[in-house]
Amino acid sequence: MTTAISVAGLTKSYRSGSGLLHPAEEAALDDVNLTVGAGTITGLLGRNGAGKTTLLRILAGQEFPSSGSVRVLGAPPAENEDVLRRLVFVREDQAYPEIKVGQALRVASWFYPNWDSALASALADDFGLRAGKAVQRLSRGQRSALGITIGLAARAEVTLFDEPYAGLDAVARQLFYDRLLADFAEFPRTVLLSTHLIDEAAALFEGVIVIDRGRVVLDAAADVLRGAATRVSGPCLAVDALVAGRPVWERRQLGSQASVVMIEPLSAGDREQARSAGLDLTPLSLQQIVVQAAAGMLAPVPGAGFATERTSA
Amino acid sequence: MSTWVKVARYNLLRPSICLLLPWILPFSFAVGALTARHSHEATGYLLTFFLYFAVQGMQTVGRSLPFGLALGVSRRSFYAGTALLGLALALVSGLVLTALQAIERATDGWGLSMHFFRVPYLLNGPWYATWLTSAVGLLALWVYGLWHGIVYFRWGTLGTLAFIVAQALVVVAGGVIFTSEHWHVFSSAGGSAVGLTALGLTGVVAALAVLLLAGGHATIRRAAV
Numbered sequence: 001m002t003t004a005i006s007v008a009g010l011t012k013s014y015r016s017g018s019g020l021l022h023p024a025e026e027a028a029l030d031d032v033n034l035t036v037g038a039g040t041i042t043g044l045l046g047r048n049g050a051g052k053t054t055l056l057r058i059l060a061g062q063e064f065p066s067s068g069s070v071r072v073l074g075a076p077p078a079e080n081e082d083v084l085r086r087l088v089f090v091r092e093d094q095a096y097p098e099i100k101v102g103q104a105l106r107v108a109s110w111f112y113p114n115w116d117s118a119l120a121s122a123l124a125d126d127f128g129l130r131a132g133k134a135v136q137r138l139s140r141g142q143r144s145a146l147g148i149t150i151g152l153a154a155r156a157e158v159t160l161f162d163e164p165y166a167g168l169d170a171v172a173r174q175l176f177y178d179r180l181l182a183d184f185a186e187f188p189r190t191v192l193l194s195t196h197l198i199d200e201a202a203a204l205f206e207g208v209i210v211i212d213r214g215r216v217v218l219d220a221a222a223d224v225l226r227g228a229a230t231r232v233s234g235p236c237l238a239v240d241a242l243v244a245g246r247p248v249w250e251r252r253q254l255g256s257q258a259s260v261v262m263i264e265p266l267s268a269g270d271r272e273q274a275r276s277a278g279l280d281l282t283p284l285s286l287q288q289i290v291v292q293a294a295a296g297m298l299a300p301v302p303g304a305g306f307a308t309e310r311t312s313a
Numbered sequence: 314m315s316t317w318v319k320v321a322r323y324n325l326l327r328p329s330i331c332l333l334l335p336w337i338l339p340f341s342f343a344v345g346a347l348t349a350r351h352s353h354e355a356t357g358y359l360l361t362f363f364l365y366f367a368v369q370g371m372q373t374v375g376r377s378l379p380f381g382l383a384l385g386v387s388r389r390s391f392y393a394g395t396a397l398l399g400l401a402l403a404l405v406s407g408l409v410l411t412a413l414q415a416i417e418r419a420t421d422g423w424g425l426s427m428h429f430f431r432v433p434y435l436l437n438g439p440w441y442a443t444w445l446t447s448a449v450g451l452l453a454l455w456v457y458g459l460w461h462g463i464v465y466f467r468w469g470t471l472g473t474l475a476f477i478v479a480q481a482l483v484v485v486a487g488g489v490i491f492t493s494e495h496w497h498v499f500s501s502a503g504g505s506a507v508g509l510t511a512l513g514l515t516g517v518v519a520a521l522a523v524l525l526l527a528g529g530h531a532t533i534r535r536a537a538v
Contacts, residue, residue: 057537057538060382060383061382061387062379062382062383062537062538063537063538064535064537079387079388079389079534080387081316081385081386081387081390084385084386084387085385086385087385088383088384088385089383090383091383094379094380094383095375095376095379095380095538096376096380097326097327097376097377097380098327098328098329098376099326099327103326104380107319107322107323107326107380107384108384110319110322110323111316111319111384111385111386112384112385150384156385
């Protein structure tokens with residue numbers, strides 16, 4: 001698999017505080033290392049203020065790194081039109097000039113060599129976007145729909161979505177997932193999608209990157225993550241027997257019943273043991289795993305194939 | 314279509330340019346005509362049109378730059394395309410001003426003995442001089458406004474204020490040097506330039522425009538959106 005995005009030692013600091021002589025530096029990104037394979041859909045997850053938008057802005061050449069190297073399609077993206085014209089960045093807080101929806105789509109079509117006008121009109125229709133409406137007058141959801149329309153119709157080799165569906169209703173969001181997958185199947189590209197609606201988008205992801213306080217705390221294949229953690233609950237003694245000496249996250253106990261999250265894949269033998277002991281096994285959802293990862297709870301999991309970068313402050 | 318031309322077309326879509334700009338001249342002319350019976354010198358109203366160029370140059374940054382960059386345009390191309398639009402608008406507007414000046418001459422000031430398009434000293438020569446001087450002036454104002462737009466985009470109100478104060482200091486310093494060196498550029502009589510014709514002044518403004526262009530470029534290079 002070729003690499004579409006590679007980031008090494010990326011740090012971005014902003015001046016904070018008011019001291020003119022001794023300005024405090026605050027790191028929005030702190031020594032970030034990651035790679036994203038070409039032709040994959042990767043989820044970029046993390047809490048508000050974790051650094052997701054800053055990372056995407058740097059990947060799109062809108063912001064400059066303080067240090068470290070960033071390569072998109074093999075070259076640094078900043079001011080590099082050979083890269084930029086093959087990249088589209090849809091952000092939640094996109095500012096638009098005083099233009100109409102139809103004009104915004106027309107302008108976008110000028111700049112993207114692979115622009116698909118038919119797809120753009122179809123998406124605009126699906127989302128109920130009227131070409132004659134001024135972008136400034138669009139509701140939050142309609143504005144998101146415009147961004148999504150541009151992002152998909154651009155058919156850019158690298159497509160960056162930052163919270164693309166803020167304000168969109170569930171039906172429109174499903175429409176986005178469906179259209180993204182359908183178009184992706186036909187025209188594979190590299191998609192990096194930042195979102196808070198993790199479980200909703202989980203089925204899209206091939207890879208998952210979790211950022212917390214400017215650091216990558218988890219970078220793994222989604223398949224690996226899906227079976228990676230299991231909640232084991234049942235009688236205390238049986239639970240303890242199964243998880244003895246193995247990495248676990250949390251342990252809850254109520255009377256004679258216990259519940260533990262095991263963070264390694266279960267073998268067939270484990271499952272058989274659990275069944276005969278009357279234990280209940282529930283795999284953790286991607287969202288639950290991400291919550292744990294963002295909380296710094298994720299320990300390196302031996303043998304699970306995680307490319308986890310364990311960081312501690 | 315080159316990226317610069319695409320950026321120019323993109324900026325041209327804004328209604329304050331494509332809809333409003335053509336109406337500034339008729340409007341200020343109408344005001345000039347209304348007051349022409351009191352004073353035949355109405356050239357001051359023409360200034361409105363020139364200032365509108367500076368304002369438009371300023372406004373092409375704020376919201377247009379972020380969307381431009383979102384569409385994969387580099388800052389360099391955005392800047393060049395925006396300056397190119399300024400140049401095209403300045404050339405066309407200069408031509409319009411030149412034509413209207415010819416009409417004003419032929420009709421003895423629109424039958425009102427009005428001087429609107431004939432500005433003493435500056436725009437009062439042959440047609441090509443009027444075209445050149447007005448186009449260069451409009452372009453310089455566009456680029457000047459553009460630079461302010463970029464400064465505001467990067468450093469907000471305080472930064473713009475500091476920028477203006479810095480300019481005032483440069484002008485004052487320049488003034489002090491010129492007077493102490495006894496470089497009398499303008500004679501006290503009649504306001505005409507000593508050793509500097511209107512075309513010579515146009516050359517100075519053109520050089521200034523190049524400086525402004527370089528300044529704006531240096532400022533937009535590290536702008537983050």
